[in-house]
Amino acid sequence: MMRPLHHLCTVLLMSSFHVGVANEMPNQNTNPLKCSRADLPTPPSAKKRPHSSVHHGIELIDDYAWLRDPAWKGPEDGVKDPDIMNYILAENEYHDAVMDPIAPERERLFQQIKGYVAEVDESVPVKDGAYYYWSRQAKNQNYPVRYRKKGMDGQPEIYFDANQESEGKDFYQVGGFNISPNGELLIYKVDTSGNEFFTLRIRNLLTGEELPDTIESIAGTVWLPDGTGFYYSEFTPEWRTKKILLHKLGTDKAEDILIIEETNDIRTIDLGQSFDERYIFIESKSNDENSVSYIDTQDPTRTIHPLFDLQENRRYEIEHHNGYFYVLTNDQGDNMRLARLPVSGNSDALEELIAHDPATYITSFLPYKDQFVLAFKRLGLETFSVMDPVTFKLRAIEFMDPAYDVSLIPTYYEDDGLRYSYSSMARPSTTIEVKFKDLQSTILKTQEIGSGFNPDLYTVERLWIDARDGVRVPVSLAYRNDKYQKGTDSPLMLYGYGSYGIAIPPYFSGQALLWMDNGFAYAIAHPRGGDDLGYQWYLDGKYLNKENTFNDFADCAKALVQQGYVQHGNIATMGGSAGGMLMGAMANRYPDLFKVVIAAVPFVDVMNTMLDETLPLTPGEFKEWGNPIESNEYFRYMLGYSPYDNMRQQAYPAMYVTGGLTDPRVTYWEPAKWMAKLRGLNTGSLPSIMHMNITAGHAGASRRDDALRERADFLAFTHYVFGLGK
Numbered sequence: 001m002m003r004p005l006h007h008l009c010t011v012l013l014m015s016s017f018h019v020g021v022a023n024e025m026p027n028q029n030t031n032p033l034k035c036s037r038a039d040l041p042t043p044p045s046a047k048k049r050p051h052s053s054v055h056h057g058i059e060l061i062d063d064y065a066w067l068r069d070p071a072w073k074g075p076e077d078g079v080k081d082p083d084i085m086n087y088i089l090a091e092n093e094y095h096d097a098v099m100d101p102i103a104p105e106r107e108r109l110f111q112q113i114k115g116y117v118a119e120v121d122e123s124v125p126v127k128d129g130a131y132y133y134w135s136r137q138a139k140n141q142n143y144p145v146r147y148r149k150k151g152m153d154g155q156p157e158i159y160f161d162a163n164q165e166s167e168g169k170d171f172y173q174v175g176g177f178n179i180s181p182n183g184e185l186l187i188y189k190v191d192t193s194g195n196e197f198f199t200l201r202i203r204n205l206l207t208g209e210e211l212p213d214t215i216e217s218i219a220g221t222v223w224l225p226d227g228t229g230f231y232y233s234e235f236t237p238e239w240r241t242k243k244i245l246l247h248k249l250g251t252d253k254a255e256d257i258l259i260i261e262e263t264n265d266i267r268t269i270d271l272g273q274s275f276d277e278r279y280i281f282i283e284s285k286s287n288d289e290n291s292v293s294y295i296d297t298q299d300p301t302r303t304i305h306p307l308f309d310l311q312e313n314r315r316y317e318i319e320h321h322n323g324y325f326y327v328l329t330n331d332q333g334d335n336m337r338l339a340r341l342p343v344s345g346n347s348d349a350l351e352e353l354i355a356h357d358p359a360t361y362i363t364s365f366l367p368y369k370d371q372f373v374l375a376f377k378r379l380g381l382e383t384f385s386v387m388d389p390v391t392f393k394l395r396a397i398e399f400m401d402p403a404y405d406v407s408l409i410p411t412y413y414e415d416d417g418l419r420y421s422y423s424s425m426a427r428p429s430t431t432i433e434v435k436f437k438d439l440q441s442t443i444l445k446t447q448e449i450g451s452g453f454n455p456d457l458y459t460v461e462r463l464w465i466d467a468r469d470g471v472r473v474p475v476s477l478a479y480r481n482d483k484y485q486k487g488t489d490s491p492l493m494l495y496g497y498g499s500y501g502i503a504i505p506p507y508f509s510g511q512a513l514l515w516m517d518n519g520f521a522y523a524i525a526h527p528r529g530g531d532d533l534g535y536q537w538y539l540d541g542k543y544l545n546k547e548n549t550f551n552d553f554a555d556c557a558k559a560l561v562q563q564g565y566v567q568h569g570n571i572a573t574m575g576g577s578a579g580g581m582l583m584g585a586m587a588n589r590y591p592d593l594f595k596v597v598i599a600a601v602p603f604v605d606v607m608n609t610m611l612d613e614t615l616p617l618t619p620g621e622f623k624e625w626g627n628p629i630e631s632n633e634y635f636r637y638m639l640g641y642s643p644y645d646n647m648r649q650q651a652y653p654a655m656y657v658t659g660g661l662t663d664p665r666v667t668y669w670e671p672a673k674w675m676a677k678l679r680g681l682n683t684g685s686l687p688s689i690m691h692m693n694i695t696a697g698h699a700g701a702s703r704r705d706d707a708l709r710e711r712a713d714f715l716a717f718t719h720y721v722f723g724l725g726k
Helices: 082-115 510-517 535-539 547-562 578-589 606-610 618-625 632-641 669-681 704-722
Strands: 051-055 058-062 120-122 126-128 131-138 145-150 157-161 173-179 185-191 198-204 215-223 229-235 241-248 257-261 268-273 279-285 290-296 304-308 316-321 324-329 337-342 351-354 361-367 372-378 381-387 394-397 405-408 417-424 427-435 441-446 458-466 472-480 492-495 521-525 571-576 594-600 654-660 688-693
Touching (some): 058 606, 082 688, 082 704, 157 185, 173 198, 173 215, 185 215, 215 241, 229 268, 290 316, 304 316, 458 547, 472 510, 492 510, 547 571, 547 632, 571 578, 571 704, 578 594, 606 618, 654 669, 654 704
Parallel strands (some): 492 571, 571 594, 594 654
Antiparallel strands (some): 126 131, 145 157, 173 185, 185 198, 215 229, 241 257, 290 304, 316 324, 324 337, 337 351, 361 372, 372 381, 405 417, 417 427, 458 472, 472 521
16 A cells, blocks of 8 residues: 555645756846835735634634635635735735746746656556556646556557637646556546546546546545546545445445445544455554554455554554565554465464565555565665565665665556656656566666756755754755855755655755756755655654754754855745745745745644644544644644744744635634734835735645746745846
């Protein structure tokens, strides 16, 4: 089973665009842009309507609580209060007033990042049953077109074209592609508002007919082996997955059979399938622990069998191979060990295959028919090993760059080799196949950069920073040699996240290269709170250790100054979602260290969100941040770092903030309230703007060109503030 992402943790800014490098641009210091709030119209000013609440004997006053529409029960409700919409629209108009005068720079940067896109990008086909599947996207298309062919010599056919499907829609997101075992039926799910309440649809791929079966608020699906129906999980109105149901094709949803239901508010339920497709796994889980049950797809009774019961802080990841359940578990240490037990065996009698190692984090396990593949994380970098399923002997696959990203590409159970993608901050993504027999590698695809790419122009470094408590924190750094020069006034972008045990890998990113091609060094800090250096690295930035995330990030920025990579105050910084909390903390605590702060859909109103159990994610988030409702200790600790609650009158950095009106993860009022409060407290001269996406949610614009324009605008705004640009 693949490890799922946590709800609030979408890593927006780094993950959305993974393409290349443009031709050389003129020196960025020519024709400088001008930045002065005196040149701008008066920014919006939201009224103060103080709202008081008392928790653990402490009164909280929120002047902008009214920006949460009282009619809002979930992202599908929208905003109905005209005063709220008027303020949001006024902020959008002010954003345009700041950005419109630099339209030529915005367009130049958009054309540059769009120029990285290949004229045609085509994925490597992957076998599934009798068919091979791949996607193809032309430069003028906003979505990939999905193809398949029957056998290697079959005739290619389009089975889904999101470009056609999205016509006439302001927002269109499609996913959850799941083809029936016989290759005839396609499950897919669609969101046309950005609120992530997907609608399930089914298409007959042989006739093109849309089946009448539709299900709202769908999460995951698993087909029955005979293709007559499927298991699925669905979202509640609070956007929580609480039920697994069975749907038979051709029947009404009201007839669906409830398989299992989770009633605990903190836990959700998850649905998965073994790599060999023999077993269906059902998890009841929080961020810290999970139980596992299974269904044998060859059992006509489809009986649910419990495998591992819920235990506090005990985690399991399960796979199946040849009559054994293989288990990654933290029962002897947080970095996991690999064990197994017979399908009919006692779950208390695990046979250990790879022991727990405090220096090596086992991140995933994939059992092919003839060989196993394991992914390990050592010193913050992923490595792979192939393991014999009989002798358990490991054969390592090595990588050479000082900082890189590598990820497994699952193919099919009977395959005779593994595939992975490999890139670094200055090396385009390469798809590589390794045969199990002799570990011989073959390059299947090298990412094409539309405007050309010369790796010799770029340098990648891996730094280790001493944090204030003596812990060494890694930083990945890259720059373009002819645009950036260490020891000068060259600027630097520092990206960070640091939550949910999610590491931000140093991969090939069109966004990072846009900054480097315009003279910035691009650095990624890996603070505690991610799992970069193992699971303990995550725990050391969680709960009552959250301050380590903020301190690590600030210490990385200071060290980059001390080591001559950038001058104090010449840093732009960026983060999204939970990384937006990090940005808010930096803006409050180190306003002179950072010149520009870019915060996308930022989780900044920590106290109000975590004190409200009616919000979609709050109960489940107690296992990430703590429960300030029940615990005075957690309440006071979180109150000490909540960005919204710790704002003060001072000169803030320039701020570029985004939000999504239909966002179920970070609700629209968090960035809106943050900006409203900033307007009243900021004594500085640098501009602050917010753009609320009216037709999108947490992930921003759904079309590629719109998403690229958003990312180009981040740099255009930064150029404006720094007085740089063409």
